[in-house]
Amino acid sequence: LAGPPSPPGQDPHGWRVPVDCVRANELCAAEPSCSSRYRTLRQCLAGRDRNTMLANKECQTALEVLQESPLYDCRCKRGMKKELQCLQIYWSIHLGLTEGEEFYEASPYEPVTSRLSDIFRLASIFSGMDPATNSKSNHCLDAAKACNLNDNCKRLRSGYISTCSKEISATEHCSRRKCHKALRQFFDRVPSEYTYRLLFCSCKDQACAERRRQTIVPSCSYEDKEKPNCLDLRNTCRTDHLCRSRLADFHTNCQASFQSLTSCPGDNYQACLGSYAGLIAGFDVTPNYVDASTASITISPWCSCKGSGNMEEECEKFLQDFTENPCLRNAIQAFGNGTDVNFSP
Amino acid sequence: AAFGLYFPRKEYSENVYIDQPAGTPLLRIHALRDSHGEVAHFHLCQNLIISRARSHENNWFQIREKTGLLYLSQSLDREDFNMLSVGNWMSLSKVMLYVFLSSHPFQEKECDSATRTTVFLSLINATAPACSSLTARQLCFTEMDLSFHIKENKPPGTFHQLQLPSVHHLCQNLSISYKLLAAEGMPFRYNENTTGVSVTQRLDREERERYELIAKCTVREGFREMQVEVPFLVNVLDEDDSPPFLPNGTDTADAVVEFNRKEGTVLATLTVYDADTTPIYPLESSRKKYTGTIITDDPWISETFRVEHIFDEIHFSPNGSQVRGTQHEYKLVLNKSISVTEHRSFQLDVLVNDTEFHGPERSVMLHFNVSILPVSIQFPNMTYQFTVNRNAERFAQIGKICIENCMKFRGVNITYKLLSPNVSCYPVSILQGREDKYGSLYVNDSSVLRRPECKEIQYTIQATDRQSRKHTKTLLTLVLEGTLLKKEEDCPDSCAVSKHHAECEECGGLGVLTGRCQWRQGSGKGITTNYSTCTPSIKTCPDGICDVIESRDPAVCPQDCTSGNIIGGHGKGTGNLGIKSGHGICYCFPRQNCYCEKDDIKEQLCDDVCKTVI
Numbered sequence: 001l002a003g004p005p006s007p008p009g010q011d012p013h014g015w016r017v018p019v020d021c022v023r024a025n026e027l028c029a030a031e032p033s034c035s036s037r038y039r040t041l042r043q044c045l046a047g048r049d050r051n052t053m054l055a056n057k058e059c060q061t062a063l064e065v066l067q068e069s070p071l072y073d074c075r076c077k078r079g080m081k082k083e084l085q086c087l088q089i090y091w092s093i094h095l096g097l098t099e100g101e102e103f104y105e106a107s108p109y110e111p112v113t114s115r116l117s118d119i120f121r122l123a124s125i126f127s128g129m130d131p132a133t134n135s136k137s138n139h140c141l142d143a144a145k146a147c148n149l150n151d152n153c154k155r156l157r158s159g160y161i162s163t164c165s166k167e168i169s170a171t172e173h174c175s176r177r178k179c180h181k182a183l184r185q186f187f188d189r190v191p192s193e194y195t196y197r198l199l200f201c202s203c204k205d206q207a208c209a210e211r212r213r214q215t216i217v218p219s220c221s222y223e224d225k226e227k228p229n230c231l232d233l234r235n236t237c238r239t240d241h242l243c244r245s246r247l248a249d250f251h252t253n254c255q256a257s258f259q260s261l262t263s264c265p266g267d268n269y270q271a272c273l274g275s276y277a278g279l280i281a282g283f284d285v286t287p288n289y290v291d292a293s294t295a296s297i298t299i300s301p302w303c304s305c306k307g308s309g310n311m312e313e314e315c316e317k318f319l320q321d322f323t324e325n326p327c328l329r330n331a332i333q334a335f336g337n338g339t340d341v342n343f344s345p
Numbered sequence: 346a347a348f349g350l351y352f353p354r355k356e357y358s359e360n361v362y363i364d365q366p367a368g369t370p371l372l373r374i375h376a377l378r379d380s381h382g383e384v385a386h387f388h389l390c391q392n393l394i395i396s397r398a399r400s401h402e403n404n405w406f407q408i409r410e411k412t413g414l415l416y417l418s419q420s421l422d423r424e425d426f427n428m429l430s431v432g433n434w435m436s437l438s439k440v441m442l443y444v445f446l447s448s449h450p451f452q453e454k455e456c457d458s459a460t461r462t463t464v465f466l467s468l469i470n471a472t473a474p475a476c477s478s479l480t481a482r483q484l485c486f487t488e489m490d491l492s493f494h495i496k497e498n499k500p501p502g503t504f505h506q507l508q509l510p511s512v513h514h515l516c517q518n519l520s521i522s523y524k525l526l527a528a529e530g531m532p533f534r535y536n537e538n539t540t541g542v543s544v545t546q547r548l549d550r551e552e553r554e555r556y557e558l559i560a561k562c563t564v565r566e567g568f569r570e571m572q573v574e575v576p577f578l579v580n581v582l583d584e585d586d587s588p589p590f591l592p593n594g595t596d597t598a599d600a601v602v603e604f605n606r607k608e609g610t611v612l613a614t615l616t617v618y619d620a621d622t623t624p625i626y627p628l629e630s631s632r633k634k635y636t637g638t639i640i641t642d643d644p645w646i647s648e649t650f651r652v653e654h655i656f657d658e659i660h661f662s663p664n665g666s667q668v669r670g671t672q673h674e675y676k677l678v679l680n681k682s683i684s685v686t687e688h689r690s691f692q693l694d695v696l697v698n699d700t701e702f703h704g705p706e707r708s709v710m711l712h713f714n715v716s717i718l719p720v721s722i723q724f725p726n727m728t729y730q731f732t733v734n735r736n737a738e739r740f741a742q743i744g745k746i747c748i749e750n751c752m753k754f755r756g757v758n759i760t761y762k763l764l765s766p767n768v769s770c771y772p773v774s775i776l777q778g779r780e781d782k783y784g785s786l787y788v789n790d791s792s793v794l795r796r797p798e799c800k801e802i803q804y805t806i807q808a809t810d811r812q813s814r815k816h817t818k819t820l821l822t823l824v825l826e827g828t829l830l831k832k833e834e835d836c837p838d839s840c841a842v843s844k845h846h847a848e849c850e851e852c853g854g855l856g857v858l859t860g861r862c863q864w865r866q867g868s869g870k871g872i873t874t875n876y877s878t879c880t881p882s883i884k885t886c887p888d889g890i891c892d893v894i895e896s897r898d899p900a901v902c903p904q905d906c907t908s909g910n911i912i913g914g915h916g917k918g919t920g921n922l923g924i925k926s927g928h929g930i931c932y933c934f935p936r937q938n939c940y941c942e943k944d945d946i947k948e949q950l951c952d953d954v955c956k957t958v959i
Binding site for chain 2 (some may be wrong): 167170
């Protein structure tokens with residue numbers, strides 16, 4: 001649906017095509033009425049919950065006026081310049097609009113239109129062989145080799161590996177914060193031909209699956225002393241703009257759907273894998289393979305539903321979007337097998 | 346009542362098609378009561394919420410206030426569809442409605458009641474399908490799981506209707522019947538006339554918290570018959586209706602303070618069980634609901650101790666089925682470090698209170714028998730005697746000074762000091778790390794060792810407790826022995842520089858005990874902690890710890906202390922200091938790089954040419 005970035009306005013269908021929020025903010029700033037309302041709204045939202053905010057007449061008016069501005073429909077791109085600033089602008093409007101207690105939140109990112117097949121095409125060019133044909137090889141090892149042959153991939157990969165395995169002191173195993181940041185750089189700046197091959201390689205033996213599990217250095221980026229409750233984890237994530245956005249993006253693109261053949265929204269595997277990779281080092285909701293099993297793929301963030309009280313059903317639902325998600329599982333398997341659904345635009 | 350009326354489901358869903366006529370019923374919503382006699386009133390929020398798009402005034406949907414039947418009050422035409430689809434990126438449009446609940450007729454049409462449920466309506470971009478094109482699954486159930494929650498201890502009532510109002514309306518010539526398959530004795534009943542499912546008695550979560558039934562649907566069309574079965578789940582929601590109790594009746598624990606007197610020390614733990622669940626999220630509010638308070642008038646006690654409360658989910662099995670409960674642990678913790686002179690014993694009572702339980706046994710009393718024993722600051726009954734080789738170099742570690750039980754102490758700060766003797770021979774000093782419980786005796790001035798008039802030197806050592814200023818003394822005798830070796834020329838001042846066995850043992854260096862460095866022969870297998878290296882003393886270097894003496898000069902033991910580059914196969918030590926493991930032989934140039942490498946060049950034997958030259 002989304003073509004190249006267009007100026008704000010109407011597309012041929014009569015729909016407003018979203019601009020990115022940084023640009024929308026500039027457009028708003030150029031317009032005195034918009035910019036003053038936006039300032040008002042930001043003050044309204046600062047440190048207050050939605051209900052007290054909406055009780056205020058001035059805040060409500062500001063929100064209504066802004067619904068007509070380009071800020072209202074704006075989106076962000078993953079890995080764009082000023083991504084964090086863009087997301088801050090997005091949530092500064094949308095925190096006032098959503099109830100804040102929705103189970104699934106809409107993604108602030110633009111929809112992904114490329115397909116997995118694009119990646120396979122590129123992957124076979126640089127590897128010089130079709131990964132699907134060579135069944136004896138260790139695909140995860142091949143992926144590491146391919147990464148090491150690319151300067152950018154090699155640099156950022158060794159960057160995060162050394163950061164994530166650097167021991168700080170006898171009690172502090174590593175700096176989790178720095179490790180997450182380095183991982184984020186790797187997944188944001190290295191093309192997905194390389195990163196997906198490392199993350200979603202298909203395995204026939206345990207050594208390969210263990211290598212796959214170790215890709216993100218889980219001892220630092222994933223595991224922790226205790227397993228927190230998943231709802232607690234989600235709550236912590238939602239206090240951070242970047243984590244909240246990545247989680248919303250995962251929910252938008254990987255939410256299992258009955259309406260499609262592949263169980264993925266719009267049968268788009270690429271979008272789901274992209275959101276999954278975007279969630280890695282999204283602070284504490286970082287997902288990973290729970291074991292080195294080759295038979296079944298189980299993915300989970302580092303949390304459990306123990307201690308959920310009356311919210312156990314909701315907690316299980318949140319967790320199952322990782323552990324028992326047919327869309328995510330199909331997408332990972334499709335990538336490993338080098339297959340994509342036939343797609344005609 | 347705390348709860349009032351409530352919805353047995355958080356979410357409902359249904360499909361809406363283009364041009365469905367006004368009056369089409371969509372779905373039925375139920376409410377359950379908190380007390381007898383309550384009457385439910387349903388009300389719809391007059392806003393449609395569309396994901397990521399602006400909300401829209403609701404012109405199409407209404408709910409019957411008394412029955413909870415949601416229906417189309419106006420048909421949605423294609424124009425309405427396009428309007429509602431704006432901003433929806435997905436091919437499928439979903440709109441959201443909030444349904445509110447009250448025990449009184451709604452006065453103001455506002456959307457701010459706390460009790461609400463969400464209805465998701467999928468807008469299908471097509472006219473309603475013909476009944477013959479629908480599968481049995483679609484005719485019988487919606488996509489959403491049949492999963493409900495019912496609060497314990499509440500009056501029975503109807504909470505679901507199996508028949509789909511929209512399908513019933515659309516496909517009137519089809520016969521669709523339901524059955525609820527439940528094991529014997531389950532507290533649910535299915536009414537064939539209304540297709541309503543009701544709970545028949547008050548539920549008790551502590552008895553059973555999950556019921557798994559099966560809803561079976563039969564579609565008959567002429568002679569054809571199709572059947573669909575789906576799970577029908579009921580979760581029982583918990584309320585605080587159980588008092589705390591003590592496992593095995595244990596309400597007393599001993600808490601002894603002796604060598605470990607540090608702030609934060611856990612002295613004893615007592616456990617309290619509760620059959621109710623306690624959410625760990627949000628944590629602070631659960632802590633507040635279950636309190637543990639020290640009962641005392643003594644300000645010293647309340648300053649010195651605190652109670653820490655942690656809790657964890659455990660399982661009980663009242664009658665075969667597992668239900669969740671809570672284990673609360675109350676830990677008696679030192680709130681500040683206790684002086685070594687303190688000596689008292691008393692009973693400390695902690696009152697545990699389940700604040701949300703409304704019954705007489707809402708609290709239990711825990712008892713801690715606290716004994717605070719004094720510890721004495723004294724040296725063991727002997728005097729220290731160390732022999733020091735005259736060839737020892739500066740920073741050579743001679744021995745450790747430790748008062749009785751010093752290694753057991755925590756939270757006691759002992760300082761060791763050498764009282765200067767009245768003679769001029771004064772070769773040694775004491776150093777102590779920040780957290781170290783002992784003092785390390787080392788050579789501070791090696792020239793004194795070489796002076797012939799210094800033979801046997803007597804010192805007094807004093808150990809002082811920093812907090813109480815209590816101190817103790819003992820005598821230390823140093824005996825100098827050995828004959829002076831001639832110093833090799835061209836030797837580096839650090840043992841670590843030597844790369845080979847032979848040159849290592851020929852030379853001395855900072856920290857050596859007998860004038861010569863020592864060679865550690867490693868295992869030679871890969872990158873190992875047991876790598877080959879040259880060191881002043883194998884006992885202290887490399888041992889993986891950059892101790893207080895080694896850290897005084899980087900030439901003493903760079904293998905433990907270097908923060909510079911390490912070239913070759915290696916693993917770094919804790920805090921990026923030192924070489925934890927290395928490949929082959931590791932050697933260092935102090936203040937510069939370290940190298941770890943396999944020594945492949947075998948020392949050449951004297952060959953024929955060499956012999957000729959000689």
